[in-house]
Amino acid sequence: MKEDFLHYLWKFKKFDALNLRTFNDEEITIINVGQYLELAGPDFFNAQITIGNQKWAGNVEIHLKSSDWYVHHHEMDSAYENVILHVVWEHDTEIFRNNNTEIPVLELKKYVDPATIQNYQSLLAPKSWIFCEKQIKEVDEFVFKNWQERLFFERLERKSKPIFDLLEQTSQDWEAVLFSLLAKNFGLNTNGDAFFKMAQTIPFSIIRKECFEVENLEALFFGMAGLLDSEKEDTYYKDLKFRYFYLLHKYQMEHLIAEQVQFFKHRPDNFPTIRLSQLANLYHTHQNLFSKISTLNSLKNNVEVFQIGVSPYWENHYQFDKESPIKKKMLSKSFVDLLLVNTIIPLQFAFAKSQGKEITEDLIHLLNGLNPEKNAIIDKFTSFGIVSKNAFDTQSLLQLKKEYCNKSRCLECALGLELVKSKV
Template sequence: MKEDFLHYLWKFKKFDTLNLKTCNQEEITISNVGQYLELAGPDFFNAQITIGNQKWAGNVEIHIKSSDWYIHHHEKDAGYENVILHVVWNHDAEIYRSNNSEIPVLELKNYVSAEIVNNYQKLLTPKSWIFCEKQIKEIPQFTLINWQERLFFERLERKAKPILDLLELANNDWEAVLFCLLAKNFGLNTNGEIFLKIAQFIPFSVIRKECFEVENLEALLFGSAGLLDVEKEDTYFKNLKFRYYYLLHKYQIEKSCVEPIQFFKHRPDNFPTIRLSQLANLYHKQQNLFSKIIGLNSVEAIYEVFCVSVAPYWQTHYQFDKESPKKKKTLSKSFMDLIVLNTIIPLQFAYAKSQGKEISEDLIAVLNDVEPENNSIIEKFTSFGLKSKNALETQSLLQLKNEYCNKNKCLDCAIGIELLKSN
């Protein structure tokens, strides 16, 4: 038995509320269970309860045992002086306030059906991956769809915070924020943080001014990544290196110092040289990129904006000095889908949030047209009978696994609550 189960029972009144009595045999009538705070202090705030003939307004504290009150030292905490009812599973001790007045106790186990306790124990029986893996496919579609949409927007809220933090660092320049987000996205998991530091190091005003010369953009990106710090005979390399030091002098930028870029374990098309060239070509081809994408509400329109390749040199190279068969190296559809999921949608959400606008339906419409992601988490859910049709559903499942399943928050999850009712 855990306290979160008792919180669930109290919050949703999953017990016999008609014949409630305190341990001192006073009748209890619940008008309002109170607000579940999940913060320091009593568990439920501003409840309204009649005990005997007296109506009370105050807080409710919940424990497994009455004696937990003393174990947690609540008798010494002024924040618990306004507790009007102590709800417990087992009553094993009388509880008093600091003025020696007794706090009424409700022993909940006497009013909860065996069925709901069995359902709870069944739900939380350890499984190989998640608690409900054998039952999740039984969830009604209506419940699942509504929960997935909520999970998706919870995930967007989490992604919006660092975007708004970046906005503050960028002096409210949304174009600069987009550049940073895209750089991180182009770096993928291995080089994402390094690419982000590079983007933050180069003043975006310089990117704006130099976007008409794609080789200047490449020089800034490659130089800031430390890829021009060695000596090579390659003519293109020498050209970029000359441009890099010229631009540092022109704009009075100090030479960057970032961690080494990683090539290891990347397929050649994901080499940082290729991704940085694609990023440079994107900003060469699409000036005022933020203004163009912020209002896009179809995945096809986004694909059109991000249909970019590499500079001619990189069509026959993956690294300096090493020629390879010619390949255009245009951004793939799967990579553009990652941009949509990790940059465009979160940015549009954060921007709308900053403007006080509601664009939920537009975001849902876009992600309904994006292919579902393919990773180990999504594969596991598929094996349990939850096959995703689009990226909205896969994003929600990632949020479900990371923020609920991994943290054993079954009683805060619509799936867990549904299983408690239906089993």
């Protein structure tokens, strides 16, 4: 038994609320259970109850045992002086206020349906991956779908926080924020941090000025990523290196390598050389990129923006000095889907939020048109019978796993609450 279960019972009155009596046998009538604060101080604020013939307004504190009051030293905290009812699972000692008046106690275990307790214990049985893995498929579809939408927007809110942090750092330059976030996503898991740091070392005002020559963008990206630090015979390599140091001098920038990029364990199409060339071509093709994507509300138009390949040199190279068969190396559909899910949609959400606009239905529509993501978490949910049809489904499941399942927040989760409900 945990206190959060008792909080759940009290908050939703999951007990025989019509026949309550204090441990001293006085009748209790609940008018209002109070506001669940989840902060320091009593658990429920501004409750209203009647004990005997006396109506009370104040706070309710909840513990597993009455003696926990003293274990937690509430007798020394003035915030607990206004507690009007002590709700416990087991009453083992009397509790007194500083003025020596006894605090009424409700021993809750007498009033809870055994089926509710059994459902709770079944939900929190030892888990192999998540607590409800054997029951999650039983949740009503209507409840599941409503909760998915809530999870999705919680995830968007979480993703928007670093966006607003970056805006503070860039004097509200949305184009600069988009560049940094796209760079991180072009680097994927292995090179994401290195690409992000590379983007942070180049003032976006320089990108704006140099985007008309793709070779200059490649020179900046490759140079700041540490890919122009050796000596090679390749003519294109020498040209990029010359351009890079010229641009450093022109803009009085320092040659800083924040983090070395990695080729190891990457398929050739994901080599940092290819991804940086694609990023350079994206900004060469689309000046004022943010102003274009911020208003796009159709999947087709969003995808068209990213129909980007590499510079001519990289069509028959993956690394400098090593030729390969010619290949256009366009951004794949799966890669564009990742960019939309991880960068474009969160940015559109954050921008709309900053403008006081409501675009939630548009964003759900976009995600419903994207294929479901493929990863170990989604595969595991599939094995429990939770099959994702699109990226909206997978994004909500990722939020569920990270923020609720991993943190054992079952009684804050609509699925957990549904499964704990008495079935008798």
